[in-house]
Amino acid sequence: NPASGASRLHIAGGDFPEGVFVLQDPSGKRVLESRIETNQVLTDPGTLADGLYFFKVFANGRFAGSGKLVLGR
Numbered sequence: 001n002p003a004s005g006a007s008r009l010h011i012a013g014g015d016f017p018e019g020v021f022v023l024q025d026p027s028g029k030r031v032l033e034s035r036i037e038t039n040q041v042l043t044d045p046g047t048l049a050d051g052l053y054f055f056k057v058f059a060n061g062r063f064a065g066s067g068k069l070v071l072g073r
Contacts, residue, residue, distance in 0.1 A: 007042075007043055007044070008040050008041070008042050008043075009021070009040065009041040009042075009043060009069075010039060010040055011036055011039045011040065011041065011057055012039070013065060014039075014057075014059070014064060014065060015039065016036045016039050016057060016059050016064065018035070018036065018037070018059075018060075019035070019036035019057055019058055019059040019060075019064065020033065020034070020035060020036065020057070020058040020059075021033070021034045021035075021036050021041040021055060021056075021057055022055060022056045022057075022058070023043075023048075023053050023054070023055050023069065024053065024054050024055070024056075025051070025053060025054075026051070026052055026053075026054070031048060031053070032048070036057065036059075048071055049071075050071050050072045051070070051071060051072075052068060052069075052070055053068065053069045053070075053071065054066065054067070054068050054069075055067055055068070055069055
């Protein structure tokens with residue numbers, strides 16, 4: 001899912017009205033942490049280098065899911 005500029009990421013596969021989205025680079029370094037509001041995360045991928053990232057979703061302080069995200073311009 002290539003993205004550029006300000007983006008709104010929709011978190012599918014569950015109901016996360018108030019959660020946390022954590023984005024990590026391939027080495028495991030946390031590069032973004034953002035609140036999830038109504039299953040969406042507002043972010044600016046322009047601050048991140050192109051490439052593969054991994055994300056984790058937490059709801060009510062508990063792990064709720066994970067996946068990968070590819071940024072490219």
